[in-house]
Amino acid sequence: MTKPTIAVIGGTGAEGSGLAVRWAAAGYPVVIGSRSAEKAASAAAELSQPLPANSAPMTGAANGDAAAQADIVVLSVPYDAQVGTIEQIVTGCQGKTVITVGVPLKPPKVATVWHPPGGSAAQEAQAQLGEGVQVVAAFQNVAAGHLKDLSWQPTCDVLVTGDNKAAKQTAIELAQAAGFVAIDAGPLANASVVEGLTAVLIGINARNKVQGSGIRITGLPT
Numbered sequence: 001m002t003k004p005t006i007a008v009i010g011g012t013g014a015e016g017s018g019l020a021v022r023w024a025a026a027g028y029p030v031v032i033g034s035r036s037a038e039k040a041a042s043a044a045a046e047l048s049q050p051l052p053a054n055s056a057p058m059t060g061a062a063n064g065d066a067a068a069q070a071d072i073v074v075l076s077v078p079y080d081a082q083v084g085t086i087e088q089i090v091t092g093c094q095g096k097t098v099i100t101v102g103v104p105l106k107p108p109k110v111a112t113v114w115h116p117p118g119g120s121a122a123q124e125a126q127a128q129l130g131e132g133v134q135v136v137a138a139f140q141n142v143a144a145g146h147l148k149d150l151s152w153q154p155t156c157d158v159l160v161t162g163d164n165k166a167a168k169q170t171a172i173e174l175a176q177a178a179g180f181v182a183i184d185a186g187p188l189a190n191a192s193v194v195e196g197l198t199a200v201l202i203g204i205n206a207r208n209k210v211q212g213s214g215i216r217i218t219g220l221p222t
């Protein structure tokens, strides 16, 4: 069966490019989205190069076109760029699941939890995208560092929050395809806690001189 096409908006960056590589390797066609169509195409070509031969194709497009071409849209841009980026993709996202990866951080205190006015980046994305879009938050606690290494076995979990069960299931399947244990962590309102955990992890990284601490939920049946 043909797998759905995933647009990774901000897929030229650290987190989005790593996820894109894992999804293409798992057989999902990927469109890398960027403010610049040329930058997207060149990132897609570069990221495709080391992929196994049976990987799905990876292409590039300007953000709006990338969203329009995809079945599922992943938003992976810095919080400060979220509103402007959503303006570019809002039309192409209608009727689709949008998975937000973004974490609101307030420099210079990036190791201190900060909640934006809408409660979380994910809830603000839902409000801006409108009721025709099912927003799910996932991957906030996954450091970009190892993602492009396909031999890396994730040792951290992905918490998935959202208000629509089917959209959440889509995100859970994508997290599993990328090699993670994915856990339904409740409604989109809970994204504020999951996003906040990333600030906690940034502080743990700094204090322990590591780059990729993560979280794992225990006590679940395997």
Ligand SMILES: NC(=O)c1ccc[n+]([C@@H]2O[C@H](COP(=O)([O-])OP(=O)(O)OC[C@H]3O[C@@H](n4cnc5c(N)ncnc54)[C@H](OP(=O)(O)O)[C@@H]3O)[C@@H](O)[C@H]2O)c1
Pocket (backbone or CB within 6 Å): 010, 011, 012, 013, 014, 015, 016, 033, 034, 035, 036, 039, 040, 076, 077, 078, 079, 080, 081, 084, 085, 101, 102, 103, 104, 139, 140, 141, 142, 143, 144, 145, 198
């Ligand atoms: N890095 C991590 O380890 C990590 C882990 C978990 C969650 N996150 C979250 O995931 C999101 C993406 O993180 P990242 O590290 O991949 O970010 P990034 O590399 O700094 O940026 C991702 C992409 O966003 C676009 N962008 C950057 N600044 C922009 C601006 N001012 N206006 C419009 N577009 C802009 C750029 O794409 P174009 O120039 O191609 O348009 C860039 O390649 C963030 O919200 C971050 O908090 C990151």
